[in-house]
Amino acid sequence: MLELKHISYSVREGDGELGILKDISLTIDDHRLVVFTGPNGGGKTTLAKIIMGLVQPTEGRIFWNGQDITDLGITQRARLGISYGFQQPPRFKGLTVRDLLTLASGDEKLSKDKCCQYLTRVGLCANDYLDREVDVSLSGGEVKRIEIASILARSSDLMIFDEPEAGIDLWSFARLTETFEQIHRTGSATMIIISHQERIISLADEVIVVGDGSIRHRGAAAEILPQILQDTLGACPVLTKEVQAQ
Ligand SMILES: Nc1ncnc2c1ncn2[C@@H]1O[C@H](COP(=O)(O)OP(=O)(O)OP(=O)(O)O)[C@@H](O)[C@H]1O
Ligand SMILES: [Mg+2]
Numbered sequence: 001m002l003e004l005k006h007i008s009y010s011v012r013e014g015d016g017e018l019g020i021l022k023d024i025s026l027t028i029d030d031h032r033l034v035v036f037t038g039p040n041g042g043g044k045t046t047l048a049k050i051i052m053g054l055v056q057p058t059e060g061r062i063f064w065n066g067q068d069i070t071d072l073g074i075t076q077r078a079r080l081g082i083s084y085g086f087q088q089p090p091r092f093k094g095l096t097v098r099d100l101l102t103l104a105s106g107d108e109k110l111s112k113d114k115c116c117q118y119l120t121r122v123g124l125c126a127n128d129y130l131d132r133e134v135d136v137s138l139s140g141g142e143v144k145r146i147e148i149a150s151i152l153a154r155s156s157d158l159m160i161f162d163e164p165e166a167g168i169d170l171w172s173f174a175r176l177t178e179t180f181e182q183i184h185r186t187g188s189a190t191m192i193i194i195s196h197q198e199r200i201i202s203l204a205d206e207v208i209v210v211g212d213g214s215i216r217h218r219g220a221a222a223e224i225l226p227q228i229l230q231d232t233l234g235a236c237p238v239l240t241k242e243v244q245a246q
Contacts, residue, residue: 002028003026006023006024007047007062008022009055010058021214022215023060023214035195035200035208036210037201037208038211044162045162048084050062052082053072064077069098078154081158082089083158083160085161086147089144093134093135094135096130096209097129098115102134105155115130115153118149118152121149121176122146122149122176123176124172126148134146140213144166148164151160157190159192160190160192161180164193164195165196178201180203193210201221206218207224209227
């Protein structure tokens with residue numbers, strides 16, 4: 001179980017402080033699929049990085065399976081079974097896809113067959129990619145899918161995916177959605193997926209709308225989707241018909 005208790009995060013801005021996350025408390029039970037969604041700049045990535053230990057909260061505590069992990073670093077959290085896929089994944093010159101999957105899995109002799117299984121789950125063919133370097137020669141969508149495959153290889157208890165759909169073509173997206181559904185069905189991990197995609201939102205046990213550094217709504221997908229739509233309508237004069245579209 002993951003528990004966030006009164007998490008706040010602020011940065012210095014000029015003489016003052018800029019509040020990015022404001023007193024967020026949240027509990028996520030094991031094997032749930034929770035989607036964080038909400039407007040750009042709302043604080044979703046910051047919250048995910050705080051869970052992974054990439055950003056240290058200004059206030060509040062984080063508990064994982066009852067253990068206070070607030071002061072633990074990324075490596076220690078990874079050892080406790082938490083993994084995070086970046087919104088914009090880093091590239092690793094000199095490291096092949098096979099190396100990356102091997103490192104992630106912790107199995108020094110990871111077979112080609114196993115690599116192939118992980119890559120297939122994100123819609124990639126192992127033969128084309130295993131010996132490629134994870135460098136700038138890979139497209140944005142390829143590097144994103146390879147990173148997701150490395151999270152699958154890590155088989156963590158808590159997997160956090162930051163906009164896994166970003167830059168991914170429709171066919172691979174369908175494959176990826178099936179993968180998320182399958183992980184969820186087998187109950188092999190708790191998943192937090194940051195997403196703006198209705199298809200992913202509809203998979204969630206719970207949807208949490210993060211806006212302006214706070215939790216704006218939370219509930220079942222069927223209940224939250226109409227609210228999101230209503231918020232969206234409120235924000236755009238064309239959609240609210242105050243301005244007639246041409
Ligand atoms: N270190 C920082 N210094 C200043 N501002 C920051 C810092 N980190 C985050 N922010 C700001 O905090 C806000 C939340 O950022 P965050 O990346 O968490 O948003 P997000 O919800 O993931 O947005 P998106 O949907 O665009 O990915 C943004 O306005 C961002 O510019
Ligand atoms: Mg983000």
